[in-house]
Amino acid sequence: MTVIVRSFAKINLGLCIGARRDDGFHELLTIYQTIGLHDVIRVTIGRGSGIEIQCADPRVPRDESNTCYRIVEKAMASLKAKGRVTIEIEKRLPVQGGLGGASANAVAVLLGLERALKKSLPAQERLRMTAEVGSDLPLFLVGGTILGIGRGEQVYPLEDFPATPCVIVTPEVGISTPKAFAAWDGKLTLPQASDRMIELGRGLSAWLGDSYSGAPFRRGRRENPLLELVRAGIKNDFEQVVFPEYPELSEAKRALERAGAKYASLSGSGSTLYGLFASKDAASAAMTKLRKQGWAAQVTVTLPRREYWKRSFVR
Ligand code: C5P
Numbered sequence: 001m002t003v004i005v006r007s008f009a010k011i012n013l014g015l016c017i018g019a020r021r022d023d024g025f026h027e028l029l030t031i032y033q034t035i036g037l038h039d040v041i042r043v044t045i046g047r048g049s050g051i052e053i054q055c056a057d058p059r060v061p062r063d064e065s066n067t068c069y070r071i072v073e074k075a076m077a078s079l080k081a082k083g084r085v086t087i088e089i090e091k092r093l094p095v096q097g098g099l100g101g102a103s104a105n106a107v108a109v110l111l112g113l114e115r116a117l118k119k120s121l122p123a124q125e126r127l128r129m130t131a132e133v134g135s136d137l138p139l140f141l142v143g144g145t146i147l148g149i150g151r152g153e154q155v156y157p158l159e160d161f162p163a164t165p166c167v168i169v170t171p172e173v174g175i176s177t178p179k180a181f182a183a184w185d186g187k188l189t190l191p192q193a194s195d196r197m198i199e200l201g202r203g204l205s206a207w208l209g210d211s212y213s214g215a216p217f218r219r220g221r222r223e224n225p226l227l228e229l230v231r232a233g234i235k236n237d238f239e240q241v242v243f244p245e246y247p248e249l250s251e252a253k254r255a256l257e258r259a260g261a262k263y264a265s266l267s268g269s270g271s272t273l274y275g276l277f278a279s280k281d282a283a284s285a286a287m288t289k290l291r292k293q294g295w296a297a298q299v300t301v302t303l304p305r306r307e308y309w310k311r312s313f314v315r
Contacts, residue, residue: 001045003116004314006038007108008303009099010139011166011267011274013226014234016200017184019193025135025151026181029197031158031204031234032100032139032146033226034308035166035274036300039105040090041068043112048084055089059174067106070133075110078129079119096174098268100136107140111312127155136268143312144305147204158208160304161226164276165283167261169252170296173271175242180269183241200234207232226302227262227276238269249273252295259286276302 010032018027051072053062064070072085087109093101107130114120121129123141130137131153138155139146145158207228243250249266252273256264260282261275277283283299290297303311 001116003043003112005041005043005108005112006312006314007041007093007101007104008034008036008038008140008143008308008312009093009101009104010034010136011099011168011272011302012236012265013145013229014200014204014232014265015236015238015268016197017181017193017237018197020181020185021151026184027193027197028135028148028150028152029200029204030148030152032136032148032155033161034140034143034303034305035099035168036303037093037099037168037298039093039101039108040314041105041108041112042086042088042090043109043116044086044088045081045083045113045116046086049082050084052084052086053089054086055091057089057091057095059095060089060091067102067133067137068109071106071110071130071137072113074129074132075113075121078121078125079114079117081117081119083117085113094170094174094272096176097170097272098175098266098270099168099272100140100268103134103137104140106130106133107137108312115313142305143303143308157305160306161302162224163304163307164224164226164302165278165280166300166302167256167259167275167277167283167286167290168298168300169256169273169275169290170298171246171248171252171271171273172296173246173249175246175270177269180238180241183245184237187240203233207234224278227278229263229276236266236268239266242266242270246271255290255293255295256286259289261286
């Protein structure tokens with residue numbers, strides 16, 4: 001039996017890097033948002049043993065360094081299951097692009113594997129296991145709009161925002177996340193790091209709470225709360241270390257803003273940038289404009305939690 005799962009990508013709506021911890025990881029505060037762009041994963045269990053990864057993209061590893069491989073090893077042991085697991089990855093998302101492609105693939109494999117075996121792990125066990133494989137796997141067990149803290153692996157579902165049109169620009173640059181974190185080290189002292197975290201936390205709380213307060217002092221119709229991000233002072237710290245090294249990425253951000261994005265940012269450590277738009281038409285027009293300027297641009301939409309789960313399993 002083959003199970004087919006869509007492995008949706010994420011963007012980061014703001015990402016604050018805090019202190020480097022004793023275990024080498026950095027404290028993070030971020031909001032993850034799942035989007036409609038995705039890879040397709042096929043999981044098949046056959047007779048025999050072992051794990052086989054198939055992917056036409058040569059940049060995707062087939063050995064145990066692939067997050068999919070590591071999650072299968074763990075899940076098969078924990079479920080006490082036997083068989084040969086074949087994983088086929090149809091790669092559409094950029095590799096090392098800051099959209100969490102490899103992490104999303106691994107979670108899709110886990111969900112596909114459980115379905116193929118007709119066995120499932122307790123939810124807490126899934127969260128623990130995925131966090132062991134990588135900091136930005138657990139978010140894909142939640143989907144929608146998610147608060148990420150700790151090293152990014154502690155995830156809390158936030159109330160979903162309405163589906164918002166989004167343009168993704170993918171420059172042909174692969175950025176190593178550990179290297180981007182290393183570049184960040186030394187930029188800040190510890191007290192500064194926690195002060196900034198607290199400040200961003202306040203900005204986020206104010207922004208999220210604002211949806212309920214009614215803000216009667218504001219004139220006119222309320223915008224989509226997702227588009228009010230700018231006012232919450234949200235930004236991605238990685239821009240400070242990645243943009244100087246790859247100036248074309250800050251150019252891409254400016255191009256998105258000039259094309260009418262209400263909010264534009266680097267996603268994760270990059271190299272993908274995204275822009276949020278007020279309407280589908282505005283996003284499509286921006287995509288056309290950006291492509292004419294030579295940028296690899298695609299239109300998609302943010303994926304609220306219900307949509308994320310409704311569309312995850314193809315079969
Ligand atoms: O958890 P993950 O495997 O995605 O992390 C990859 C690398 O990125 C880590 O080994 C670490 O160097 C860096 N990292 C970090 N702080 C985080 C997440 C990742 O320093 N919060």
